Amino acid sequence: MTNICSDNLSESKNFYTILFDFNVDYDSDWFVHLISKDKKLELGIIDRTNDIVPNDFQKSPQGFYLTFVVDNVDDLFKIAESEKFEIVNEPTDTFYGQRRLLLKDPNGALVDISSPIKGFEF
Secondary structure, eight states: OOOEEEEOOOOHHHHHHSSSEEEEEEEEEEEEEEEESSSOOOEEEETSSSSSOOOGGGOOOOOOEEEESSSHHHHHHHHHHHHEEEEEEEEEEESEEEEEEEEEESSEEEEEEEEEEEOOOO
């Protein structure tokens, strides 16, 4: 399970539930627990100023990004556009055989959404 520190739990919850296959398992004023419908992936969103988050870690995220592998990245791109989510890079084909979309989540974290390119061979 990965936890994301957030300044806006509601906006973050909407971002991840709209784009990905998450259900809200727990929802409070300081923490939201999301779980995939197949129950194989969990994501927590915590109020960054909550006492259980050490002061040194209550800053905007840096030095990491979340990657979600999906069947069709272009479908999520359309959703991201319609929801007016911040698009860092539109879907592009990579040299390593994935089609990749980069978004910025409401907390400033980079989100990589990728799909394998069918029939790709090195």
